[in-house]
Amino acid sequence: MRSRRGAVALIAAATLALAGCGNGDDAxxxxxxxxxxAGETTEPAETTEFPEGSTMAALAEAGTITIGTKFDxxxxxxxxxDGVPEGFDVEIGRIIAEKLGIxxxxxxxxxxxxxxxxxxxxxxxxxxxxxxxxINDARKELIxxxxxxxxxxxxxxxxxxxxxxxxxDDLAGTRVCTVSGSTPEQNLVANFPDAEVVPFGTYSxxxxxxxxxxxxxxxxxxxxxxGFAADDAELEVRGEPFTEEPYGIGLAMDDDExxxxxxxxxxxxxxxxxxxxxxxxxxxxxxxxxEPPAVDRY
Amino acid sequence: MDVIADNLxxxxxxxxxxxxxxxxxxxxxxAIGLVLAAMRVSPLRPMRGFAATYVELLRNTPLTxxxxxxxxxxxxxxxxxPLDFIGFAVVALTLYTAAFVCEAIRSGINxxxxxxxxxxxxxxxxxxxxxxxxxxxxxxxxxIPPLINVFIALAKNTSVAAGFGVVxxxxxxxxxxxxxxxxxxxxxxxxxxxxxxxTITLGAIAAQVxxxxxxxx
Numbered sequence: 099m100r101s102r103r104g105a106v107a108l109i110a111a112a113t114l115a116l117a118g119c120g121n122g123d124d125a126x127x128x129x130x131x132x133x134x135x136a137g138e139t140t141e142p143a144e145t146t147e148f149p150e151g152s153t154m155a156a157l158a159e160a161g162t163i164t165i166g167t168k169f170d171x172x173x174x175x176x177x178x179x180d181g182v183p184e185g186f187d188v189e190i191g192r193i194i195a196e197k198l199g200i201x202x203x204x205x206x207x208x209x210x211x212x213x214x215x216x217x218x219x220x221x222x223x224x225x226x227x228x229x230x231x232x233i234n235d236a237r238k239e240l241i242x243x244x245x246x247x248x249x250x251x252x253x254x255x256x257x258x259x260x261x262x263x264x265x266x267d268d269l270a271g272t273r274v275c276t277v278s279g280s281t282p283e284q285n286l287v288a289n290f291p292d293a294e295v296v297p298f299g300t301y302s303x304x305x306x307x308x309x310x311x312x313x314x315x316x317x318x319x320x321x322x323x324x325g326f327a328a329d330d331a332e333l334e335v336r337g338e339p340f341t342e343e344p345y346g347i348g349l350a351m352d353d354d355e356x357x358x359x360x361x362x363x364x365x366x367x368x369x370x371x372x373x374x375x376x377x378x379x380x381x382x383x384x385x386x387x388x389e390p391p392a393v394d395r396y
Numbered sequence: 397m398d399v400i401a402d403n404l405x406x407x408x409x410x411x412x413x414x415x416x417x418x419x420x421x422x423x424x425x426x427a428i429g430l431v432l433a434a435m436r437v438s439p440l441r442p443m444r445g446f447a448a449t450y451v452e453l454l455r456n457t458p459l460t461x462x463x464x465x466x467x468x469x470x471x472x473x474x475x476x477x478p479l480d481f482i483g484f485a486v487v488a489l490t491l492y493t494a495a496f497v498c499e500a501i502r503s504g505i506n507x508x509x510x511x512x513x514x515x516x517x518x519x520x521x522x523x524x525x526x527x528x529x530x531x532x533x534x535x536x537x538x539x540i541p542p543l544i545n546v547f548i549a550l551a552k553n554t555s556v557a558a559g560f561g562v563v564x565x566x567x568x569x570x571x572x573x574x575x576x577x578x579x580x581x582x583x584x585x586x587x588x589x590x591x592x593x594x595t596i597t598l599g600a601i602a603a604q605v606x607x608x609x610x611x612x613x
Contacts, residue, residue, distance in 0.1 A: 213570065216577050236577050278558055279570030287571065296481060297567055299559035306468045307561070310476055 153349075153356040157225060158198045165191040166210035166224035166348075170300050172325035173381040174230050183207050187228040189376035190247055190347070194226070197363050212280045216240045219348050226360075227348035230319065232281050233394070242353060243346035244360035247373070249391045251339020252282050253320035255327060257308065258334040263315055265337030269293040272314035275304035282318040285341055301326070305333075319343050321381060328384035344391060361393045399579035400586040403572050410568030411590045417482070417554040417564060418594060421489035422547050428490065429497025434527055436502050447498065454495035459553055463488045463560050481561030485554070493550045500542040504535030537609050544602035551594045565590045 148155035157163050167187050168175035174185040188207070195205050210218055210229045218224045219241045230250070233243045254274075256263050263272065270292035276283045278297035286295045296313050298304050304316040305326065316323065320339045327333045349356055367373040368390040377387055400407065435447035454462070466488050470476070477487065508531050516526040558566035569587035573580045 213573055213580075217580070236575075240577055275561070278567055279574045281574065283571060284574050295563070296561040297558070297563060297570070298561055303468060303559075306471060310471045312481070313561075 149355065152359075153225075153353055154198060154359055157200065161200055162204040162206060163195050163198065163200050163226070164206045164208055164224045165195070166208045166215065166218050166227040166229055167191060168211070168229045169209040170302070171230055171322060172329075173321060173384065175228075177209075184380070186248070186377060186380040187230065187345075189380055191226070191228045193367055193372060193376065194228075194347075194360060194363055212277065215348060219350055222350075225349070229348075230322070231346055231348050232343045233346035234281075237348075238396075241348050241351050242357050243348060243394075243396075244357045245346035245364060245393060246344035246391045247347065247364050248321075248345040249388070250319040250321050250343040250345060252285055252317060252341040252343065253323055253339045254336045255308070255316040255323040255333055256314065256336055258332055260314065263336055266290065266340045269315065269317075273312070275307060275313040275316045276318055277301055277304075280318065281343070286317060305330075308333075321385060324385050325381075344394070358395070361395055364390075364393050397582055399572065399576050399582045400589075403583075403586075406568050406572060407565070407586055407590060410563060410565040410587075411593070413482070413562065414551070414554050414565040414590065415594060417485055417489060417557060417562070418547070418551045420486045421493060421554070422550055424486070424490040425493035425497050425546075425550070426543075428494040429501060432494060432498035433501035433505060436498065437505055437527075439523060451495045451498050454492055455499070457492075459488070459492050459556050460559070462492050463556060466491075467560055481557075485557035485560060485562050488560075489550060489554060489557070492553070493546060496546045496549070497543065500546055501535065501539055503542060504537075504539035505531055507538045508534045537606075540602055540606050540609070544598055548595045548598050551598065552591060555591075 148158055167183055167185075169177040169183055171185065171187075175183045175187045176185055177183045191205065191207075192202065195201075208218070208224050210224065210227055215227050215229060215231060216237060219227055231243075232250075233246060237243070254263060254266065254269070262268060266289075269286075269290045273294045273296050274286055274290075275296045275298055276286060277300060283295060283297055286293060296304075296307070298307075301316065301318055301322055304313065307313045308316055309332065315336075316326075320335065323335045327335050347360055349360070364373070367376075373390050374387060432447045432450060435443040436451070438444060463485070466477075467481075467484050477484065479487065505527075512530055512534065513526055516530040521530070554564055555566035558564050558570065563571070565587055569583055572583045572586075576583060
């Protein structure tokens with residue numbers, strides 16, 4: 099009897115907790131529900147303002163958006179056991195969806211890896227890609243970029259006990275692990291021909307060989323390395339970033355209206371502190387909060 | 397198209413590594429598979445048991461997992477082979493392919509009439525002599541087509557190594573695809589052509605050997 103009462107209490111508590119969460123979300127989002135008391139958010143009015151025929155209008159009309167992101171990148175886009183990705187990229191995606199009047203249920207997350215991002219945008223598998231996606235000229239020929247919304251830079255991770263590598267100049271003659279087919283691999287091959295580049299499938303797979311001494315360093319964007327170093331006292335990030343990797347939001351080529359609108363949204367959230375809040379709740383837990391980068395309306 | 401021509405040296409380097417992986421792993425897998433097949437038909441129960449367990453374990457495990465186990469898991473238990481990543485790839489591919497080679501050879505052994513083995517034993521040949529001098533030479537004919545299948549699969553399976561520290565044909569393709577986002581299709585066509593060169597050659601060799609050892613039934 100007693101245990102049953104306990105169980106009932108538990109269920110009641112859980113229900114309350116769940117209900118509480120639901121309410122909280124609504125209060126945060128406050129976009130789909132055109133309740134009269136949601137006066138401080140102007141989204142419902144905005145959704146009707148999208149120019150006819152624009153991508154924004156089409157997405158707002160459909161109430162759904164498909165966003166490509168990384169599923170294996172700590173701090174930026176990492177899928178937990180529940181199948182929902184979390185991280186800074188994901189937060190940016192949520193904010194953009196919110197501005198379109200699309201709530202969390204209307205967002206479909208699709209995993210994009212380095213190699214398939216352009217293809218997914220070109221063939222319409224995804225509406226936008228927010229996936230630690232470096233803006234560069236070769237990619238600009240295929241798709242358009244809004245942003246950047248963050249500036250990363252390639253850096254080096256070694257064992258804390260390895261003092262020999264203090265920066266990129268010490269990479270000559272060492273074995274450096276990175277991801278096969280990634281931009282960091284490209285940089286290493288092009289700029290550090292004396293280093294042996296060892297490509298693996300994901301960055302986390304580089305850690306075991308690093309600890310075993312099979313590779314001397316892991317190199318990729320500083321934010322990814324910082325995530326690993328924060329989790330493991332054996333690892334340390336060395337030196338300052340030696341490349342500039344502006345992360346942009348990929349969208350269909352020449353959809354200038356949509357791009358300008360996303361850029362406006364980015365500038366708006368830089369101003370009102372939403373960007374900073376999104377950073378601090380994700381990557382900001384292990385990294386200092388930077389100044390938001392200037393949007394590049396090329 | 398130009399992407400392939402412009403990056404020919406990179407392709408050749410990747411191709412040569414893929415070819416080497418295929419040859420090394422193929423040779424080793426043939427040797428180990430032969431021993432395993434002999435164990436599977438041996439009169440000793442523990443040997444049969446060991447070989448059967450090995451085959452079932454390796455044959456039914458995805459190749460990626462074999463790589464994972466050797467490179468990322470085994471070192472955690474203190475098993476770290478003194479090899480580079482090409483060496484690890486050869487070990488993983490060999491262990492995996494040996495299971496298939498074993499089964500291909502065993503099918504050949506089983507195709508030789510039981511009377512052959514009985515006759516050989518009746519005239520006093522040992523198990524080893526029976527296998528080497530009577531059964532295997534006859535089994536060889538039947539084994540060639542399935543064995544070539546196994547080696548063609550191996551040639552393509554080497555591409556898994558591209559995710560484990562080896563810049564083979566597939567790894568080269570990934571690099572080129574990143575460098576030429578606009579030419580990804582042609583980059584991959586180039587990669588596919590590289591594999592075709594190996595696999596079609598293997599098929600041609602098989603046809604030759606089959607013709608050589610054929611006999612009129």
